[in-house]
Amino acid sequence: MDRSAMRKQQQRRLFGAPRLEPALLTVTAGALAAGGIGRLAGAPGLADLCWALGTVAAVGPALSWVLADLRRGHAGVDVIAVLALGGTLLVHEYLAGALIALMLATGRTLEAAAQQRASRDLRALLERAPRTARLLTDDGVSTVPSAQVAVGDLLAVGPGEVVPVDGRVAGAQAVLDESALTGEPLTVRRVQGEAVRSGVVNAGGAFELRATATEQDSTYAGIVRLARQAGAESAPVVRLADRYAAWFLPLSLAVAGLAWLLSGSAVRAVAVLVVATPCPLLLAAPVAVVSGLSRASRLGVVIRDGGALEHLGRARTLLLDKTGTLTAGRPRVLDVVAAPRWQPAQVLRLAASLDQYSPHVLAEAVVDAARERGLRLSVPENVSEEPGRGATGTVAGRRMTIGRRAGAAELPTWARTVDNRAVLDGAAVAWLCVDGSPVGAVLLHDPLRPDAPRTLRRLRAAGIERLVMLTGDRAEPAREVGAVLGLDEVRAGLAPADKVAAVRAEHEGAVTVMVGDGVNDAPALAAADIGVAMGARGSTASSEAADIVLTTDRVDRLADAVAIAVRARRIAVQSALGGMVLSLVAMVAAAFGLLQPAVGALLQEGIDVAVILNALRVLRDDRRGRPQLTPSAEALIHRFAAEHDDLQDVLDAVRDAADRLSDGAGPQSLASVGEVHRLLTERLLPHEYAEEHQLYPALAPALGGPEATVTMSRAHAEIARLARRIATHLALARQGGSLSPEQLDDLRACLYGLHTVLRLHFTQEEESYFSLAP
Structure with missing residues (x-):
C-alpha cells in the first residue's frame, strides 16, 4: 500500500467512513414529501403507503444502532425510537412514523455534520502533514519521502513549505509561521543554530535545516498520533447520557403504558413514545465534547479523547512540576555584580565574549543577556573549556576565566556579598576572573514564567480548589515560588517515585491533574487521572504519557484548556437535561391526549435542533477569562x-x-x-x-x-x-x-x-x- 492510500485509510479511521445518515435523510424526506403530495392530490392510500415506506426505511438503521449499543454492554436510548416507529405502524399512524423517521435521520445527520465541523482542525493536522523533504547532498537537491530523512541530513525548506522534521537552522535565518502548533498568528524569526519544530510553515525565504530527529520522532508526528486518538465516543459525559437513559427509558415506557391503560387508546401510548424519542440525549453530549476538542486544538492544546476533556472539566486538584512548567526551564541572568573600579556592563560583556562559543546552558544565558542589552562582544582567543569548571581564554590581550571560582583564598567583601546573595536567591554564580583575580560575578536563576500567576488565578476561577507543586528541586527556591504563586502546598526534593506517590495520595476523592515537562515527570503524568505535558520544549516521554499536550510554550494554555473543558461539560449536561425536560413535558401532554403522534413528532424535531445548536456553542470563542487587546x-x-x-x-x-x-x-x-x-x-x-x-x-x-x-x-x-x-x-x-x-x-x-x-x-x-x- 502506498503512502497516499495509507494516509487516506488513517483519515477514515479517525473521521469515519461515508455515513448512512445522509442517505437515510434523503429517503425519509422524499417519502414524507411524496406522501404530502399524494394527500394533496386526493390519494390518501398512496400517501399512507409513502409514509409507511419512509417509516420502514428507518426501522432497519434504528435497530442496528440499538444492537450496536447492546454489543457495547448497555441498552441505548434508541430503543424508544424503535418502539415509536413500530408503534406508529401498528396503530396506522403513518404520518407520525414518517415524521419520526425524518426526525431520527435529521438528528443523526446533524450530529455527523457537527462532528465534521468540530473536527476540522484535527483533520487539518493530517491533511497538512509533510509528505516529502528536499535533501541537500554533494550531487545537488533531491526530493525524498520525509520518512527517509535521517538525523544529521541537510534539508532545504522553500517559501510556504511545511518543515518536515525537527532540526536546527543552518545558514540564513528562518521566518516561520508556528500557528499550527502554538495557535499564535505572529511569525517568529529563528537564527542559525536555533531549533525548529516540524509542522511549522516557512513564512519567509528559503533556508537550510539540519535534521535533529527522524519524521516519526519529530514534534508534528507526535501531534498527529494524538489527533488519531481524539474523539468523543468514550467520553464519560456520553456515558452520563446512558446513565440518564437508565431511568428515562423505563419512565417513558411506564408513562406510555399508563396512558394506554387509563385511556384505552394505543394512539396515546404511541404519541408518548414519539415525543420521548431521546435524540437530545443521544446527540447533545457527543456534539459538545467533540466541539470542545476542536476548540482546544485551535489554541495549541491537543487532547487525546473526549474522556480526558470531560475529566478535566471535573478536576478540583492540580499538581504542577516547577522547572519548565511554572518556571521558564532555562536560566536567565538575575544580576551582575562588579568589583570596585569595574562596571556591571563591562563584566557582562567580557563574560559573554568568553562564553559565546560554549554550549553550556549557563553560558548561553550569559550571552543572551549581553545581546539583549546591546553589548558588543569581542572575539576571544585560545579558548579552552573544562567541564564543570568553566571557560578560559584571552580577550583584548588579557587572560580571563568565567565559571566556578577556583581555590579557597580570602575573598574581598564584595565577593562574599555575592556568595550570600546566591544562597538567599537560590542562584548559580559565574565568576569572571581577569589575570587570576575576580572582577565580577553573574548571578543566574530559573525565573518564574510571567504568565504563571495569571494562569493560576484563572484556574482557581475555573473551579480548581487545590494547587500543589511537586519538584525535585531544593526546598528554598521551591518555597519561594510557592509563596509568590499562592500555592496550597509545596513538596520539594522529590524523586520520580515520590511524585507518583504524591499523585496517588491526592487522588483520593478528587479528579487529579498533573502537569509536567521532563522525563522524570512521565510516571506521575501516567499516574494522574489527567496528565498534561508541556510539549513545546518538554521531553517525548512526558508527551507520550500525557492525556493532554500543550504544543505552545505558554502555561496559560492550561487555563484555556480547563475553561474549555468546564464549559463543554456544562453545555453538554445542560443540553441533555434541557432536552429531556422538554420531552417529559411533551410526554405528559401526549398522555392526556393533548398531542397527536404527528404533532408530537414535529415538536420533538424542534427540540432536537434546539439542543444540537446549543451544544455547538462550545465551538464559539469564550474569552471571558482573557482580556481582549486591540x-x-x-x-x-x-x-x-x-x-x-x-x-x-x-x-x-x-x-x-x-x-x-x-x-x-x-x-x-x-x-x-x-x-x-x-x-x-x-x-x-x-x-x-x-x-x-x-x-x-x-x-x-x-x-x-x-x-x-x-x-x-x-x-x-x-x-x-x-x-x-x-x-x-x-x-x-x-x-x-x-x-x-x-x-x-x-x-x-x-x-x-x-x-x-x-x-x-x-x-x-x-x-x-x-x-x-x-
Whole structure:
C-alpha cells in the first residue's frame, strides 16, 4: 500500500467512513414529501403507503444502532425510537412514523455534520502533514519521502513549505509561521543554530535545516498520533447520557403504558413514545465534547479523547512540576555584580565574549543577556573549556576565566556579598576572573514564567480548589515560588517515585491533574487521572504519557484548556437535561391526549435542533477569562517589554552605585551616583512616562477601566519621587563639596529603595500586562 492510500485509510479511521445518515435523510424526506403530495392530490392510500415506506426505511438503521449499543454492554436510548416507529405502524399512524423517521435521520445527520465541523482542525493536522523533504547532498537537491530523512541530513525548506522534521537552522535565518502548533498568528524569526519544530510553515525565504530527529520522532508526528486518538465516543459525559437513559427509558415506557391503560387508546401510548424519542440525549453530549476538542486544538492544546476533556472539566486538584512548567526551564541572568573600579556592563560583556562559543546552558544565558542589552562582544582567543569548571581564554590581550571560582583564598567583601546573595536567591554564580583575580560575578536563576500567576488565578476561577507543586528541586527556591504563586502546598526534593506517590495520595476523592515537562515527570503524568505535558520544549516521554499536550510554550494554555473543558461539560449536561425536560413535558401532554403522534413528532424535531445548536456553542470563542487587546495595545506591550530588557543595565547601575556608597562618599562613589542620575533622566523616566500616557490608557478598556492600572501608576510616582530625591542629594553634594553621614545614609537608602521598587514594578508589569500578548 502506498503512502497516499495509507494516509487516506488513517483519515477514515479517525473521521469515519461515508455515513448512512445522509442517505437515510434523503429517503425519509422524499417519502414524507411524496406522501404530502399524494394527500394533496386526493390519494390518501398512496400517501399512507409513502409514509409507511419512509417509516420502514428507518426501522432497519434504528435497530442496528440499538444492537450496536447492546454489543457495547448497555441498552441505548434508541430503543424508544424503535418502539415509536413500530408503534406508529401498528396503530396506522403513518404520518407520525414518517415524521419520526425524518426526525431520527435529521438528528443523526446533524450530529455527523457537527462532528465534521468540530473536527476540522484535527483533520487539518493530517491533511497538512509533510509528505516529502528536499535533501541537500554533494550531487545537488533531491526530493525524498520525509520518512527517509535521517538525523544529521541537510534539508532545504522553500517559501510556504511545511518543515518536515525537527532540526536546527543552518545558514540564513528562518521566518516561520508556528500557528499550527502554538495557535499564535505572529511569525517568529529563528537564527542559525536555533531549533525548529516540524509542522511549522516557512513564512519567509528559503533556508537550510539540519535534521535533529527522524519524521516519526519529530514534534508534528507526535501531534498527529494524538489527533488519531481524539474523539468523543468514550467520553464519560456520553456515558452520563446512558446513565440518564437508565431511568428515562423505563419512565417513558411506564408513562406510555399508563396512558394506554387509563385511556384505552394505543394512539396515546404511541404519541408518548414519539415525543420521548431521546435524540437530545443521544446527540447533545457527543456534539459538545467533540466541539470542545476542536476548540482546544485551535489554541495549541491537543487532547487525546473526549474522556480526558470531560475529566478535566471535573478536576478540583492540580499538581504542577516547577522547572519548565511554572518556571521558564532555562536560566536567565538575575544580576551582575562588579568589583570596585569595574562596571556591571563591562563584566557582562567580557563574560559573554568568553562564553559565546560554549554550549553550556549557563553560558548561553550569559550571552543572551549581553545581546539583549546591546553589548558588543569581542572575539576571544585560545579558548579552552573544562567541564564543570568553566571557560578560559584571552580577550583584548588579557587572560580571563568565567565559571566556578577556583581555590579557597580570602575573598574581598564584595565577593562574599555575592556568595550570600546566591544562597538567599537560590542562584548559580559565574565568576569572571581577569589575570587570576575576580572582577565580577553573574548571578543566574530559573525565573518564574510571567504568565504563571495569571494562569493560576484563572484556574482557581475555573473551579480548581487545590494547587500543589511537586519538584525535585531544593526546598528554598521551591518555597519561594510557592509563596509568590499562592500555592496550597509545596513538596520539594522529590524523586520520580515520590511524585507518583504524591499523585496517588491526592487522588483520593478528587479528579487529579498533573502537569509536567521532563522525563522524570512521565510516571506521575501516567499516574494522574489527567496528565498534561508541556510539549513545546518538554521531553517525548512526558508527551507520550500525557492525556493532554500543550504544543505552545505558554502555561496559560492550561487555563484555556480547563475553561474549555468546564464549559463543554456544562453545555453538554445542560443540553441533555434541557432536552429531556422538554420531552417529559411533551410526554405528559401526549398522555392526556393533548398531542397527536404527528404533532408530537414535529415538536420533538424542534427540540432536537434546539439542543444540537446549543451544544455547538462550545465551538464559539469564550474569552471571558482573557482580556481582549486591540492590535495597537499588543504592539505597545511588545515595545515596552523590549524596553524592559534594555533597561536591565540601569537597574544594575542603581544597585552598583548603592553598593559603592557603602565604602564612603568619595569622588568615585559620587560619580557612579551621577551616572545613575543621567541614566534615570535620559532613559528610565521617559520609559515610565510613556507607559503612563500610552500603554496604560491602551490597556484600560481590556482591563475594565482606568482603575485597573492605578497601582502601577502609584509605582511610577514613587519611582519619580526617588529619582528627584537622588538629584537633590547630588545638588547638595556639589554645593557643600561632600555629603554628611546622614545624607550618605539617606542617599544609599534611596538607591536601594529605587532598585527594589523598580524590580517589583517591572515584575508586576510583566506578569499582569506583558503576559497578555503572544
